[in-house]
Amino acid sequence: MSSLISFTILGLFTGAAYAIAASGLVLTYTTTRVFNIAHGAFGMVMAFVFWDFSQRQGLNLFLSLFLVLGVIAPAIGWGIQRFVTKGLGEGPVSVALVVTVGLFVGLIGLAQQVWPPEPRTVPPFMASSGVQLGDTYVTAHQIITIVISIGVALALYVLLNRTRIGTAMRASVDNPELLRLFGGKPDTVAALSWAIGISLAALGGILLSSVIGLSYYDLTLLVINAYAAAMLGRLKSLPLTFVGAMGLGILQSFAVAYLPSDGFLAGTRAVVPALFLFVVIVAMPQAQLRIGQVKGIVSAPLPSITKSVGWGGALLVLVALLVGGGMSTANLLLVGTAATYAMVMLSLVLLTGYGGHVSLAQLTFAGVGALAYAKLEQPNLAGLFLAAAIAAGVGALVALPVLRLTGLYLALSTLAFGVLMDKMIFQAEFAFGFNGTLQAGRLSVLGNAIESTGGYVLVMTLFLVLMGIALLLLRRGPLGRVLIAMRDSPAACGTLGLDMRWFRVGLFGLSAGMAGLAGALFAGLRGTIGAADFQFFNSLPLLLLAVVFGVTSVTGATLGGVGLMLLPVMQSNNPGIAGLIFAILGFGAVALGRDPNGLANLMFGLGRRLQAVVLPQLRDKLPVLPGSRGSDDGEDADLADLLPTPLDTPQPPDSTGKVPAHA
Amino acid sequence: MSIPILEVVDLHAAYGRIEVLRGVDLAVPKGAVMALLGPNGAGKSTLVKVISGQKKPTSGDVHLGGVNVRGAGSEELARLGLCTVPEGRSVFPNLTVEENLRLMSYAGVPSEAVLDTAYSYFPRLSERRHQLAGTMSGGEQQMLAMSRALASDPALLLLDELSMGLAPLIVDELYDTVAQIAASGVSILCIEQFARTALRVSDYAAVMSGGRIVASGEPAEVLETMSDVILGGAA
Amino acid sequence: MPDHQHVAGADAPLLEVDHVVVQFGGVTAVNEATFVAEAGTVTGLIGPNGAGKTTCFNVISGLQKPTRGKVRFRGRNVTGAPVHRRSKRGMGRTFQRLEAFGSLSVRDNVRVAHDIHRGLAGLVRPGAKDIDALLERVGISAYADERADSIPTGTARLLELARCLAGDPKLLLLDEPSSGLDETETDDFGDLLRDLAAEGRGILMVEHDMDLVMGVCDTIHVLDFGSIIASGAPGEIRRDPAVQRAYLGYSDEVPEHELAGAGVGVSAVEETRTDLVPVGAASDATTVIPAVGATTPEDVR
Secondary structure, eight states: OHHHHHHHHHHHHHHHHHHHHHHHHHHHHHHHOOOOTTHHHHHHHHHHHHHIIIIISOOOHHHHHIIIIIIIHHHHHHHHIIIIITTGGGSOHHHHHHHHHHHHHHHHHHHHHHSOSOOOOOOOTTTTOEEEETTEEEEHHHHHHHHHHHHHHHHHHHHHHHSHHHHHHHHHHHOHHHHHHHTOOHHHHHHHHHHHHHHHHHHHHHHHHHHHOSOHHHHHTHHHHHHHHHHHTTTTOHHHHHHHHHHHHHHHHHHHHHSOSSSHHHHHGGGHHHHHHHHHHHTSOOOOOOOSOOOOOOOOOOOOHHHHHHHHHHHHHHHHHHHHTTOOHHHHHHHHHHHHHHHHHHHHIIIIIITOOOOSOHHHHHHHHHHHHHHHTOOBHHHHHHHHHHHHHHHHHHHGGGTTSOHHHHHHHHHHHHHHIIIIITTSTTTTOTTOEEEOOOOEETTEEOOSHHHHHHHHHHHHHHHHHHHHHHHHSHHHHHHHHHHHOHHHHHHTTOOHHHHHHHHHHHHHHHHHHHHHHHHHHHSEEEGGGGOGGGHHHHHHHHHHHOTTSHHHHHHHHHHHHHHHHHHHHOGGGHHHHHHHHHHHHHHHTTOTTHHHHHHHHHHHHHHHHHHHHHHHTGGGHHHHHTSOGGGHHHHGGGSOSOOSSOOOOOTTTTSOOOO | OOOOSEEEEEEEEEETTEEEEEEEEEEEOTTOEEEEEOOTTSSHHHHHHHHTTSSOOSEEEEEETTEEOTTOOHHHHHHHTEEEEOSSOOSOTTSBHHHHHHHGGGGSSOHHHHHHHHHHHOHHHHHTTTSBGGGSOHHHHHHHHHHHHHHSOOSEEEEEOTTTTOOHHHHHHHHHHHHHHHHTTOEEEEEOSOHHHHHHHOSEEEEEETTEEEEEESHHHHHHHHTTSOOOSOO | OOOOOOOSSTTOOSEEEEEEEEEETTEEEEEEEEEEEOTTSEEEEEOSTTSSHHHHHHHHHTSSOOSEEEEEETTEEOTTOOHHHHHHTTEEEOOSSOOOOTTSBHHHHHHHHHHHHTTHHHHHSOOOSOHHHHHHHHTOGGGTTSBGGGSOHHHHHHHHHHHHHTTOOSEEEEESTTTTOOHHHHHHHHHHHHHHHHTTOEEEEEOOOHHHHHHHOSEEEEEETTEEEEEEOHHHHHHOHHHHHHHHOSOOOSOHHHHHHHTTHHHHHGGGGGOOOOTTOGGGGOOOOOOSSOOOTTTOO
């Protein structure tokens, strides 16, 4: 009995912290229609700032709190709304998602750069005090948190219902244009909501950091908990958000208390928010088909089939030359990795570039493909395609509950799905096992095993080329036209007789299948794979690089694949600025995210002019290219740091261990 | 005559490549009520949007009380004394009547005064002060919208299709209110599909067609030229 | 005078709207609207601005759930059916605010509609239907290779019609199809509507060009404040006093001589046809409705 009470109080405490963060999320989303995926990341950075003030610099606790919650967080919220997210609410959902994912990744990079990994602790408030409630000891920190959450709820109520600016905030949810005609300033209102929202994220982060620790990721993923809580109020109702947060907190606490601490069910303890989220989503009512076209989407030009076959052939020749040119195994593995990423990005070209939907867990689907391939132990084409089909089925399953809902919910569900797989399925005994790995054989085609790494990389490139050409054929065919039509006007598609719900599930499945195929090939390349290879978090830089390089074109995906492969290489080469590289990528995506055609489209224009002049010279230099591709020849040892291949060069200690590995 | 309260000079505006306003010239004298008539797609609502700062013109000028306000935001214009009642639902449906009224105080009038004025003109609103505006009938919503025009003592009142979708009796009631506002000396530009209803309260009328003003003058004159121009029917 | 004496079953009208009510909060947009559209005829749905015409269309096509009431299509109650299922049953519609697939070419817009109509097979193999003949029929083949977001509004409306026709619908719901068309184009469009009706299709059309409405419709329903206030042949509608009132406003304080000058609409409407209604100019769809026929002072009383 007493344990029930103590776990309830523990649950109320975490629930209170979730409620504070979640109410900030709801506030920013309702007033600006921009769902801030980086909400938790802001809370994380602010918790670090608070640590910096109160612990490292030794400022007074209250002064630190005031500086963070009253000055820095609101200023950042204000600035973000003014300079980053302004106007995003009216555009396509995918753009807003990509921009805030950019913030997400950028903030993590920033935190790692400014506060490199080292043990840090934020002591709880009034650490030594507490109250004895029967058999249960309640810490002062827990009481303070619960009291603060009630205070936040009251303050928000008073603000929104008893003040003119608060009324204006609600009015701005209804109709910002009309508010302007009234003489109100929707921009000011939006900036204020973001200021308050980020401040609440900071408060939630600070209150939790003494319990779950100052971790880059755990605090960042707070957004999922907040989102799950907010979904109960359909991202609109603050009271229901509080109820959702408290319920989630208690549920999580009970899961820790009463679920077995080993075996498969132990994994569920970490994914209660994600499960909670799926349950809420399944219970959501059907969304009405919206009339009104989505503006501002421009597509990259479609190359002719002969041209794309030509480029594909050129890529194959290039890789063949690399393989034939005696490239080191480590570098060959990097080329294979790039091909894998490029294929996963091709699946995003289909889903995001053509279909207008965003997946935040594409690498997880690759992981499903790899897992299936390894488990099937059929290293042949049948096994490969079966693995891809399994990934496709899982993708369809993820899309199924959100069948009736709009794009935002689908994207956010993939986020929850990624976490779920990461923490529960991939680590389970029947999968890779906790910190475990699986063996996967190299593919054999029609009975001919491809044992050499060079040959295998060539086969992977062939798959990449074939996948790219197939995608272009699909885009030119009826299916591609339907995809574009669906993106341009869902209402018209409906009245023409298209059941978009199932179509979306199919699209999601196909895209997941493509990622799964890439994952299966990757498993064969590496021979040994584990959950660490498909960490959910890495799906985000993958999405960002895909968008930066151009998520509407096959070229963009290919370049993006190379870019993503080089990312950890650059980080291990320059451990001092590993975080900075992430920050640049994230904030770069914030700047470029508004144009999904990315760098590739800029290149297409430039390329046409340069082609005549540069191409002949480039061809002469082809044999030299390997060096420029994998940075410099002399750095092979460094490049291979992240690869499991045994190398005779001594490996420097991986000081960027906390940076998620990409290889 | 003194400076017109509103003067629009050679105004052009476009949606993408489609030009909707093709050189509009229009002046509303101080203290006058002007009716703006015209057929579907003539550009009337676009003109309202440009005047009220909701849409940027491609060229031309808008003077409000002699001051060039081209490019000003709609909230600035509202604070300068331009009161725009856009077509359709121009209240916040998820706010109560009283909250709607309190937001009207942005135009510079204390919110207590807004409430007093609104409730004395429309006692029905007082009975429903705690009701959500969106749950009221269309006529009551339009009364609420008109309260802003009444209470804010605007320099210029811009009414866009006040009667849209409303029962005749209510339209009459609303236009009685417009007449009262006009009698208090407020200048009004009134866009209306029922020309007859609008002409009842107006001193001048203008007809818009094809993105231009094609006729203007006293209501009677305008009506005479209408057979040559267009009435789009709604006499 | 509504005329819905019909027997259910085999002779059931193509489309029946049965006491449909739509409320947005406290506002009743459609109030007990009841009317039918028969196969092989052109039916007009007219009424002043804000009368609830487009809301009716949304209810019929499934984009808006009615608060009460039923929609029957080809004898079956489709009130709760999703949009795409109604389409599969033979309902096509165009939009007042254009919903063309902007980044596809005009030809691909129609092709995609045809593919969707063919269902799964259409998504795998391109259809055999002669798309160009369809473009020719509605008169937009000159634009076949243009991107749909770069063509004039009137053309885009015809494109939406062609897109519907690719699915060979039994009922066409046309929302202001002629706005943006010039005089000759409107005449041709009227002929096309008659042709389509002659093929046995039912056409229900919201339209503000009274020349066109009076010229091509077999039956007209007049909607005012969300209710049908009159139904009948063009001649009857023209003379119906309730319709006159709905269109002309209700004030009786205006001297008659002013009305004499005012009741001229039709002859002058033509001038405006060249006007482009901008894409996405929501509020510019505000409509001043052309006079119902040539009214004389006597009529308006």
